[in-house]
Amino acid sequence: MITIDNISKTYGQNTVLKIDYLKIPKGQSFGLVGNNGAGKTTLFSLLLDLIQPTTGHIKNNGIKVHESEKWKPFTSSFIDESFLIGYLTPEEYFYFIGELRNQNKADVDALLAKFEDFFHGEILNQKKYLRDLSKGNQKKAGIVASFIGNPDVIILDEPFANLDPTTQIRLKGIIKKLAEDSNTTVLVSSHDLMHVTEVSDRIVVLNKGEVVKDIVKSAETLKELEMFFAGTDVEVQISEEE
Amino acid sequence: MIRTFLSLQWKEFKRSASFQKGIAIKILLIFAALYFGSFAILLGAFLFKILSEFFPEQDPITTANNYLIFWFLFDLVFRYFMQQMPVMNVKPLMIIPIKQKTIIHFLLGKTMVSFFNFLPLFIFIPFSIVLLVQGYSPVNVILWFLAIVAITYVLNFTNILANKSNTVFYIVLSVIAVLAGLEYLYINEYFDAFKVSEICGMVFNALYNYPFLVLIPIVLAAFLYYLNFDYLNKRFYLDDAISKKVKEVTTTDLSWMNRFGKLATFLKNDVRMIWRNKRPKQVLFMSGFFLFYGVIFFVQKQYNDMPGFLAFASIFVTAGFLFSFGQLVPSWDSEYYKMLMSQNIPYRKYLESKWYLMVLAVFISFLLSTPYIYFGWDKYAMIAAGASFNIGINSFVTLFGGALNRVPVKLNEKAKAFSNTQGFNPTQLLIALPKMLLPVIIFYIPYLIAGLNAGIISLALSGVVGLLFRNFFLKKIEQVYQKGKYKTIEAFGEN
Numbered sequence: 001m002i003t004i005d006n007i008s009k010t011y012g013q014n015t016v017l018k019i020d021y022l023k024i025p026k027g028q029s030f031g032l033v034g035n036n037g038a039g040k041t042t043l044f045s046l047l048l049d050l051i052q053p054t055t056g057h058i059k060n061n062g063i064k065v066h067e068s069e070k071w072k073p074f075t076s077s078f079i080d081e082s083f084l085i086g087y088l089t090p091e092e093y094f095y096f097i098g099e100l101r102n103q104n105k106a107d108v109d110a111l112l113a114k115f116e117d118f119f120h121g122e123i124l125n126q127k128k129y130l131r132d133l134s135k136g137n138q139k140k141a142g143i144v145a146s147f148i149g150n151p152d153v154i155i156l157d158e159p160f161a162n163l164d165p166t167t168q169i170r171l172k173g174i175i176k177k178l179a180e181d182s183n184t185t186v187l188v189s190s191h192d193l194m195h196v197t198e199v200s201d202r203i204v205v206l207n208k209g210e211v212v213k214d215i216v217k218s219a220e221t222l223k224e225l226e227m228f229f230a231g232t233d234v235e236v237q238i239s240e241e242e
Numbered sequence: 243m244i245r246t247f248l249s250l251q252w253k254e255f256k257r258s259a260s261f262q263k264g265i266a267i268k269i270l271l272i273f274a275a276l277y278f279g280s281f282a283i284l285l286g287a288f289l290f291k292i293l294s295e296f297f298p299e300q301d302p303i304t305t306a307n308n309y310l311i312f313w314f315l316f317d318l319v320f321r322y323f324m325q326q327m328p329v330m331n332v333k334p335l336m337i338i339p340i341k342q343k344t345i346i347h348f349l350l351g352k353t354m355v356s357f358f359n360f361l362p363l364f365i366f367i368p369f370s371i372v373l374l375v376q377g378y379s380p381v382n383v384i385l386w387f388l389a390i391v392a393i394t395y396v397l398n399f400t401n402i403l404a405n406k407s408n409t410v411f412y413i414v415l416s417v418i419a420v421l422a423g424l425e426y427l428y429i430n431e432y433f434d435a436f437k438v439s440e441i442c443g444m445v446f447n448a449l450y451n452y453p454f455l456v457l458i459p460i461v462l463a464a465f466l467y468y469l470n471f472d473y474l475n476k477r478f479y480l481d482d483a484i485s486k487k488v489k490e491v492t493t494t495d496l497s498w499m500n501r502f503g504k505l506a507t508f509l510k511n512d513v514r515m516i517w518r519n520k521r522p523k524q525v526l527f528m529s530g531f532f533l534f535y536g537v538i539f540f541v542q543k544q545y546n547d548m549p550g551f552l553a554f555a556s557i558f559v560t561a562g563f564l565f566s567f568g569q570l571v572p573s574w575d576s577e578y579y580k581m582l583m584s585q586n587i588p589y590r591k592y593l594e595s596k597w598y599l600m601v602l603a604v605f606i607s608f609l610l611s612t613p614y615i616y617f618g619w620d621k622y623a624m625i626a627a628g629a630s631f632n633i634g635i636n637s638f639v640t641l642f643g644g645a646l647n648r649v650p651v652k653l654n655e656k657a658k659a660f661s662n663t664q665g666f667n668p669t670q671l672l673i674a675l676p677k678m679l680l681p682v683i684i685f686y687i688p689y690l691i692a693g694l695n696a697g698i699i700s701l702a703l704s705g706v707v708g709l710l711f712r713n714f715f716l717k718k719i720e721q722v723y724q725k726g727k728y729k730t731i732e733a734f735g736e737n
Contacts, residue, residue, distance in 0.1 A: 048584040052728045072586045082735075083581035085511070087518040087653065089491055099507040100586045127490045129518070131654070149586075 001026040001153060001185045002047070006056035009042055009209075017042045017209040019056075024187070026152075029179030031200030032189040033225065038206040040189040041079065044157050047187075048077055060153060073101070077155035078142040086131030090123045090141045093130060094148065101149025108148060115144050118170045135162045143171065147178075154178065155187045160195045168195065175199040193229065197222045247348045279364055286368030290376065303373065303386075303450060308443030310390075314397060315418045321358055321401045322411045323524060336478075346474045350467060353402060354395065362394050385453035392459035399466035403473065508595030515574060516567075519653035522574060525566045529603075532562025533610055536625065540617040549694060552621070553685035553701065554678065556628035557636075559611050563603035564632055565677065568640035569647065571596045572723075576650040576734035583731060589720050596644075597637055597716070604632045620694060627701035631681045634708030638715040643673035645722040648733035 004022040008015060017039040024030050032040050045051045047058055049065045057064050060071040077083070085093055098108035112124065122137050123144075130138060139162050146154055159175075160168050176199055178184050190196040197203060197217060205213035205228065213228060215221055293302035335345055370387045374380060404410040425438045449455050496510045516522040539545045539555035546552075567574075572592075575582055582592065608629040615622045684704050689697030708715070723730075 048580075050580055050583060050728075050731050069588065072584065075584070077584055079580065082578055083584075085578050085581070087515060088511075089493055092493065092514070096507065096511060097585070127492075129491055 001028075001061055002187075003059040004043075004056075005059070007043075007046060007053050007058060008055045009039075009046065009051065010054045015054075015209055017046070017206075019043070019211055022204070022211065022214075024185060026185055027182035028185055029175070029199060029201045030185070030187045031196040031203040032187065032206065033191070033193060033196055033203060034189075034206035035191075035229070037208075039209040040206055041157055042209075043206070044077070044079060044155055044187070044189065047155060048075070048079070071153075074152040075155070076101075076146045076149065076151035076153070077157075078139075078146040078159070079155070079157040081135070081138050081142070083142050083145075084130045084138055087129055089129060090126070090133070093141065094145055097145045097148050101151075103149050111148060112144070115147075115174075118144065118167065118174065120167065136164060136167070139163060140167065152183060153185045153187070157189050158191065159188060160190055160192050172199050193222060193225045197225065244344075244348060247345075251352070282361060282364035283368050286365035287372060289365070289369045290372045303378065304443065304447055306369070307446035307450060308439035310446045311421065311439070311442035312418070314393060315414060315421070317358070317362075317394070317397055318401065318414050319411070319418070321397065322414070323527065342478050343471075343475065346471055346478070349474070350399075350402075350470055353398060356398075359394055359398055362390060366390050382450055382453050385456040386450040389449045389456040389459050392456065392463045395463040396459055396466055399463065399470050403466065403470055502598075504591060505595045505598060508592065509599065512574075512595065512599050515653070521651060521653050521655060522567070525570075526563065529562030529566045532558050532560075532565070533607060535559055536611070536614055536617075536621070540614070540621055549689055549697065550682050550686050552624060553628070553682050553697070556621075556624040557631065557678065557681045558628075559614070559625050560604050560607040560629040561632050561636060561677075562607060564600045564636060564640060565674075567603070568596075568600050568637070569643060569673075570649075570651055571641060571644035572730070573644075573647060573649055573651040573734075574653070577653055579734045580731060583727065589723055590716065593641060593716060593720055593723065597641060600637045600640065601633050604629055604637070620698075623698050624701075627685075627698045627705070628681065630702045630705030631684070631708075632705070634705030635680070636677050638708065638712075638719065639673065639677050641719050642722065645719060645726055646673070648726070648730050650734045 002024040004019050004024075006020055008018040010016070016037075032043065034040050042051070046053055047060070047065065053066065057066065059065070060075060063071045065071050085096070088096065094108050094112060095105060098104070103111075112119075119140060123133075123141055126133070130141060133141070139159070143156060143159055146156065156175075159171060163171060172195060175186060175188060178186050179199065179201065186199075188196060188199060200217060202216050203213070203221060203225065204211055204215075205225070213225075215224065289306065290302050293300075293305045297305045336342075366387055370383050373383045421438045421442070428437045449459075496513060499510050499513070500506045502509055516526055535558040536555045539551055545555075572579065608626065611622075611625050614625055681701060681704075685697040685701045688700040
């Protein structure tokens with residue numbers, strides 16, 4: 001579904017991302033982990049053609065994302081709050097996204113009904129604008145909006161951050177369900193190793209812009225990841241002290 | 243303590259995004275400030291002469307007092323639009339050991355040194371000096387001047403206390419309308435019970451004639467200061483006065499707009515954007531003032547022989563929204579631009595919807611300008627031709643200019659008076675030139691050759707021709723937007 005080919009992003013002298021080759025097959029549930037500044041958001045922004053690659057290209061379903069807009073109809077995402085329109089109510093926002101994705105009001109309503117649990121009565125019919133919702137509730141609205149219109153590719157940056165424990169668990173359920181569908185490719189990044197191993201089939205670790213681990217999930221995965229991050233942590237501390 | 247606050251404020255000012263502009267803009271801003279300042283001073287200096295010429299049978303100070311009420315009412319309106327509420331980044335100060343009262347005094351003190359309170363000084367100091375030179379009693383003049391300053395502060399604190407209440411604003415507006423209406427009727431002898439300006443003037447004349455009355459506005463200002471202080475002091479909690487108020491939202495059904503087809507999605511959004519955010523709402527109201535631009539030129543006889551100026555004015559009558567809103571496309575969507583760029587939206591549709599919005603605005607302005615028929619059909623025809631030009635040419639020029647404009651806009655914050663440099667950059671100025679000069683040229687050359695009608699017709703035709711090339715223009719503009727996409731996203735990200 002997604003092919004990353006020789007992609008790199010450099011600001012001045014500083015290379016923040018460099019991936020020679022990475023292929024994400026259709027239907028895979030793909031987890032991306034890494035410390036702050038590892039390049040997770042940069043990679044997602046490149047996928048969505050929000051920043052320009054220094055070298056290489058990314059193909060989404062065979063379409064080079066920085067050359068054509070044709071990937072937009074089947075790709076949806078929630079990166080941060082700037083994906084929300086603050087002056088709309090959540091309902092208006094969902095219908096707006098729905099209209100952009102050729103879904104009528106009834107389609108959107110049907111989809112929203114499935115997420116009643118997830119919303120926990122804090123999103124719909126609140127008579128509030130999105131900008132006045134709490135960070136966590138904004139995130140809930142943004143994540144659900146990215147499910148509108150049966151997209152083939154869903155990109156979620158740090159979906160677990162800022163959510164309360166109950167919602168985190170529900171979100172894991174939702175993502176796992178999406179992953180079962182062999183047509184939907186889900187890309188999730190997270191700082192939380194436990195969450196991300198739970199929902200993904202495959203986990204890629206980024207460190208300083210490079211892929212340092214690419215593992216298919218097994219019973220050992222969480223342990224392996226924890227060992228890895230404990231190790232790099234120590235390294236970083238020592239090098240800073242010098 | 244106050245010194246610490248002052249240095250914090252200074253840093254906030256110096257490091258604010260709008261101040262981090264090129265030197266050219268700073269110089270321009272200084273010139274603008276000097277221009278307005280010196281204009282006010284000149285007005286103050288010559289006010290005496292002007293008043294004695296227009297109302298020779300009356301003492302100029304009496305005339306000034308008679309019309310002061312309008313000055314103060316407009317002051318209130320102006321404040322409603324422009325004055326910022328005293329917000330300081332108080333949150334971090336709440337938990338460190340500073341007396342709460344000190345912070346509040348500082349906040350209120352800050353509002354006292356605003357542009358709105360200095361403007362009257364620029365006018366009334368020179369006016370008072372002229373009065374003194376003319377031999378008016380110094381005690382009366384000086385205390386009268388103090389009274390004016392005190393009333394200005396009364397307005398200042400009233401405005402803060404009313405806290406942008408729409409009710410207060412509409413009351414002030416209707417008072418202006420009623421007073422001005424009665425005054426107009428009196429002058430034209432339709433109504434002779436009393437003259438508004440004389441009734442209201444009695445109050446201000448009393449302030450002049452009995453100088454000790456200055457105590458009243460001073461006490462009133464002090465009292466209002468106290469009220470403000472008390473209000474803030476009692477509500478100095480995160481979830482009270484300091485917090486933003488979250489009002490319950492009433493949504494309006496805009497589904498009737500669905501008849502616009504694919505564009506409806508965006509149009510609905512834009513209508514909501516304008517209606518629910520402070521900044522675009524401000525722009526909408528401001529653009530209403532453009533409608534009166536023609537009056538300035540049409541009432542003055544000398545411009546009748548200068549049709550070039552009339553063409554210029556005609557363009558402005560219908561261009562208020564087009565210019566003021568249009569120059570900030572796509573900045574209006576800066577807060578969620580990333581989403582728009584990754585959603586299923588063709589750029590073309592996005593631009594088209596903005597274009598329709600501007601065309602609609604020109605059309606509505608044109609309908610509203612019907613009363614200009616009063617000045618003669620030729621003037622009205624000129625406005626119609628101007629509207630045609632605005633739709634056919636200026637709408638595209640404005641959209642094109644937007645592509646070069648990468649200033650993020652905070653939707654729900656009002657623009658500050660004179661510190662607003664958003665959308666004020668050399669590129670914008672360059673783009674603004676053809677918008678205003680081109681129509682004058684298109685009008686003026688045929689006018690010189692074949693008379694007024696030829697000028698009007700060629701101006702109107704230019705708009706039609708522009709419309710014929712609509713697709714071509716939109717395509718070119720789209721390419722410019724596409725090319726600048728990454729830069730724009732990056733710039734908007736600095737919001």
